[in-house]
Amino acid sequence: MKISILGAGTWGIALAKMLCISGHEVTVWSALAPEIEHLTATHTHPIFPDIQLPEELCYTADTETACKGRDVLLIAVPSPYIRSTARSAAPFLEKGQILVSVAKGIEEATLFSMTEVIEDELGPLVSEKDLKIAALSGPTHAEEVIRSIPTTIISACSDIDTAQFIQEIFMNTCMRVYTNTDIKGVELCGALKNIIALASGVLSGLNYGDNIKAALITRGLAEIKRLGVELGCCEQTFYGLAGMGDLIVTCLSVHSRNYKAGILIGKGYSPQESAKEVGMVVEGINAIKPAMRLSEKTGVELPIISAVNSVVYEGASPAEMVDRLMQRSMRSEI
Ligand SMILES: NC(=O)c1ccc[n+]([C@@H]2O[C@H](COP(=O)([O-])OP(=O)(O)OC[C@H]3O[C@@H](n4cnc5c(N)ncnc54)[C@H](O)[C@@H]3O)[C@@H](O)[C@H]2O)c1
Structure with missing residues (x-):
């Protein structure tokens, strides 16, 4: 070819x-x-x-x-x-x-x-x-x-x-x-997992443990799937390689630039400084505002993505991001 x-x-x-x-x-x-x-x-x-x-x-x-x-x-x-x-x-x-x-x-x-x-x-x-x-x-x-x-x-x-x-x-x-x-589902997974990877990096930057990271990946997948299904995507897509597979690698791999940017944010760099330090386009940062707008448009709650938005665009500290996710008032059903 x-x-x-x-x-x-x-x-x-x-x-x-x-x-x-x-x-x-x-x-x-x-x-x-x-x-x-x-x-x-x-x-x-x-x-x-x-x-x-x-x-x-x-x-x-x-x-x-x-x-x-x-x-x-x-x-x-x-x-x-x-x-x-x-x-x-x-x-x-x-x-x-x-x-x-x-x-x-x-x-x-x-x-x-x-x-x-x-x-x-x-x-x-x-x-x-x-x-x-x-x-x-x-x-x-x-x-x-x-x-x-x-x-x-x-x-x-x-x-x-x-x-x-x-x-x-x-x-x-x-x-x-x-x-x-299900091309829409595949592409949605690819875009949104980068935001969850930023959160995963923040957890590493804060020296938090593996328990919370496992929770982040699992709940991140639930959140992406919720939005995707509302947008008409196929639920199974989110449990496949483009969904769960890509989420795991992006949230854990040293090669992920979104994860690296998140680590720096967790260590106290501003989002701008961390993106500059990573040196290449950090797609997770680009995806936050569109994801927030999709949440508004559909009425689907995106608690982790909202928490990342609070750090990147609203001046919340990394520790506040995690506190926010641990609050009793947060959605806690499947
Ligand atoms: N790197 C990976 O491992 C990987 C894996 C899967 C998907 N992706 C996705 O692929 C896409 C590209 O990723 P990458 O890692 O190659 O990014 P990159 O930052 O390495 O790519 C930068 C390239 O974009 C091009 N470019 C820069 N400015 C441009 C402009 N003004 N107009 C047109 N082209 C311009 C240039 O060729 C430049 O080398 C991203 O959306 C990324 O999420 C990357």
Whole structure:
């Protein structure tokens, strides 16, 4: 297959390397020309300087070159750049191409998932060119995938044939791919688990124990599921890899930038300082306001997400965040 990866961050590069090793013809595109120059000159990524990327991997800063003649376009930029990336690609899209989002977020202005943002931005082009739009999500840290460490992921699309087509492309000895037609549920899990991971980091930063972290993961899942079911998603999605799986890895892994940002907040850094220290987009912080608006819109209570909101946007201290969650008045039924 001919595949382009739009976005040269850690996740885009890890997937590019994996697909290249699987024998696909892969090109990486970035809106930032210096990134392409660095990759072309060194065949390494600045975050993984010790990993040599395959010689066959191609790089371009030209959007037409990236889109032309490709079977699949993988959109691998952080959520704030999804719309602008879809807009850049739009004039060069060709009939029957499959667009796959791997970003995890909710657009603040519209409350759209990432594939909904792409669909909205492309408008009538989607049916005119018979484009298919899918999402890949799950417990998948780039730091492990780039080292070919076994990983699982969900290929999500309302059209099962497209989900299975993507499954075939990504399945190899290091990656096992499952399918799910509940794309909204899969994407909601990917966006909201990052907020729970911030809370998990805060608990670590406060030197709290494992009991409360187990409670956080369990109750975090209950909260995400409650909202998802109200939004029409399938309950089973939340107990699968995109839900429980991704929540576990994000809340516990040293590779999670949301968890790292939370640790710093727990240690007394401001949310702004912690995001700066982490140095990359912290999707959990971006997702808080849209999640709060979804809670308002649906009337579904999100106690953990509200508590994280109180620390990030309302000046509450990390210890106050936990006290708030332990209050007797908080919801305590299943
Ligand atoms: N890193 C992971 O392990 C991982 C795993 C699964 C999903 N994701 C999701 O994938 C998405 C990308 O994550 P990442 O870790 O690769 O992020 P990253 O911070 O490493 O990516 C930054 C990249 O985004 C692109 N970019 C920056 N500014 C841009 C702009 N103005 N316009 C267009 N592109 C721009 C550049 O190519 C840059 O390298 C996120 O939504 C993340 O949640 C990441």
